[in-house]
Amino acid sequence: MNEIRKEPHDSELERDIPGTLPESSLTSLSLSHISLMHMGSIANDLAIEFRDVSYTLPSGEQLLSGLNLEVQRGQTLVLLGRSGSGKTTTLKLVNRLLSPSSGEVRVNGVANGDIIRLRRSIGYVIQDVGLFPHFTVERNIGLVPTIEAWPKEQIHQRVQELLRMVGLEAQMASRYPRQLSGGQRQRVGVARALAADPAILLMDEPFGALDPLTRDELQREFLVLQQKLNKTVVFVTHDLREALRLGSRIALMEAGKLVTVLPPQDFLRSDDLWAAAYARAFGVGPASVADREVS
Amino acid sequence: MNFLHFILQNRGQVLELTLEHLWLVGVSTLLAVLVGIPLGIMIARWPRWNKPVLAGANIIQTIPSLALFGFLLPVPWLGDRVDRLAILALTLYALLPIIRNTYTGIRGVDPAVVEAGRGMGLTDRQLLFQVELPLAFSVILSGVRVAVVISVGLATIAAAIGAGGLGEFIFRGLAMVNNQLILAGAVPAAILALSADFAVSWIERRVRPQ
Secondary structure: OOOOOOOOOOHHHHHHOOOOOOHHHHHOOOHHHHHHHOOOOOHHHEEEEEEEEEEEOOOOOEEEEEEEEEEEOOOEEEEEOOOOOOHHHHHHHHOOOOOOOEEEEEEOOEOOOOHHHHHHOEEEEEOOOOOOOOOOHHHHHOHHHHHOOOOHHHHHHHHHHHHHHOOOOHHHHHOOHHHOOHHHHHHHHHHHHHOOOOOEEEEEOOOOOOOHHHHHHHHHHHHHHHHHHOOEEEEEEOOHHHHHHHOOEEEEEEOOEEEEEEOHHHHOOOOOHHHHHHHHHHOOOHHHHHHHOOO | OHHHHHHHHOHHHHHHHHHHHHHHHHHHHHHHHHHHHHHHHHHHHOHHHHHHHHHHHHHHHHOOHHHHHHHHOOOHHHHHOHHHHHHHHHHHHHHHHHHHHHHHHHHOOOHHHHHHHHHOOOOHHHHHHHHHHHHHHHHHHHHHHHHHHHHHHHHHHHHHHOOOOOHHHHHHHHHHOOHHHHHHHHHHHHHHHHHHHHHHHHHHHHHOOO
16 A cells, blocks of 8 residues: 655656655555645645535525535545536536635645636546547647647647647547547546646546547556646545545535545445445445555 | 610610619718618617617608709719719718618627627727628628619609709600600619629629628
8 A cells, every 4th residue: 555656856746846845754654644644734835725615506506505624635536426426516616617615725835816717727627528630639639838838849748748648649639639539538538638737637427428449548648647647626426436546635515515524445344334334336345445455 | 676776876875874763872882881881880880779779760761862852962072073872872871771771780799799799808999890691791782782882763853853864765765755765764774683683693602601
């Protein structure tokens, strides 16, 4: 379990979490241990905080109520729940595609910053990918760097680097999204989200529309990538197996409320009714947690 | 054929009236594009303006064209020169298809694409110019195409108030019960409509995003 998650002098890390933790505290621990170790530590460790957040539609329908939730840096928090449970709403509150009706959502300790800046500092991946159909793969991936006015040559290099990172060949750069398979498209979606090297990544059922084999492949690559990059990830899914495999913590949601937050190894042992109901529905036993290990 | 003979004999006048006709259609379409596309963008962004704007454009469309020309005749600055008046009337008629198609085109952009763009921090302006308008372009252009074809037909009626164009032949022919004259106006107008349609669809194919 205590495998080396990353190399101490990985430049990615230095860029991701400027001046937060001493590097040594992150290097040799698994993600779930980090969350235990830093539980209740200084606010600076928190990438995202929800404080008494509720979200109500103009029609009066309440989608989210009394949400209190924290995401530590470098952690993968999985929001698990069925359709309509408020997972996606929660996610969109982070990059302010939605604004809370009450309470506050803090990202890096800031609750009400500039929205455009905030969004550009957060990677966003959705199930339908949302690649721009009139842009090539290269322009899609280079979108945020381009609007942030990076030099052309740097964007080009970054795109090449990202294509390699998500397992796509360099010549894909000139293709259009419609010329790609579903799996390739989602890889481009992930590359695009990573382009400006955001510290936080929001993923809304990114692998939900893929066939089981491709999904498995992308999940595996996600874990490898996450070991290397150590992003703070909020990952929405309704698939318990996916949650167990990818999450350092699982936040279970039901009807607009947070039911419980558990590390994956405790999820199946939990006596929480909803957690048990999930485990039953998926027919997973404690053995599945071992799936988390990366080869 | 006698009518071909007539056209050849009067080719100077035919050409002049055709150019006049093109001028009326061209200027009014340009104005309608300049007004209609921003209006379409506006109602796509603020949907509560959608109903009043589209209803307004619809109502204009229901006014019989001859009546509209007549209504506008006593308006001070406009009535001074009939071609101004004709251009305004044609512009008003061209608005509906352009506004409606701009609205439909922008609304029809895949919501996932818009959400992804917004989520990555595109400003409203960047979203509009880099995503929504390029993706809505062919729908908007087909609105322009409809507007042009309608205008070519309607512009023949502008001759009733003396604004010129190929309608001159038609009205003259009607008054003199001369079919050749009517055809000398109607056939070039039909050819104009077809070639305008063809030209815009050619542009549409050329500029369409990959």
